[in-house]
Amino acid sequence: MHESPKSMPPPSADSVHVLLKQALHADDRPFLLECLGNQDNKVITNSVSQLSAADIFKLLDSLISIIQLRGAVLVCALPWLRSLLLQHSSVIISQDSSLKALNSLYHVPLVWY
Numbered sequence: 001m002h003e004s005p006k007s008m009p010p011p012s013a014d015s016v017h018v019l020l021k022q023a024l025h026a027d028d029r030p031f032l033l034e035c036l037g038n039q040d041n042k043v044i045t046n047s048v049s050q051l052s053a054a055d056i057f058k059l060l061d062s063l064i065s066i067i068q069l070r071g072a073v074l075v076c077a078l079p080w081l082r083s084l085l086l087q088h089s090s091v092i093i094s095q096d097s098s099l100k101a102l103n104s105l106y107h108v109p110l111v112w113y
Contacts (some may be wrong), residue, residue, distance in 0.1 A: 017047040024058040032062055036076040041083075048083045056088045057098060064101050 016038050023031035038044070051059060063084065066077040085092065092098045 016043050017050045020047050021055060024055050033073055036073070036080055039076065039079060044079055044083045048080065048087050053091055056084065056091050057095065059084060060092060060098055061101060064105060067105060
């Protein structure tokens with residue numbers, strides 16, 4: 001008799017933070033997209049709050065790239081971008097290159113709710 005596999009609980013806020021950092025450091029887009037698939041606001045807020053300055057810029061660049069592609073994953077990226085901007089705006093605006101990257105979003109036709 002085979003046992004049915006136990007369903008694994010969704011990743012916690014702490015584990016997504018670790019996975020997110022690993023994805024950013026490895027420049028692993030599929031792994032990053034898996035992290036972005038978590039849409040729990042508590043998880044997003046906690047994960048983004050623990051990023052180093054270098055990771056903030058890596059995530060920002062990745063999110064902007066994803067948003068510019070305008071695929072289905074766009075929906076996953078927007079809450080993460082919102083949290084990143086709310087929590088780390090002072091770090092982000094300190095870099096001219098980040099401001100230029102954010103300005104590129106003006107050319108992406110989006111409907112913001």
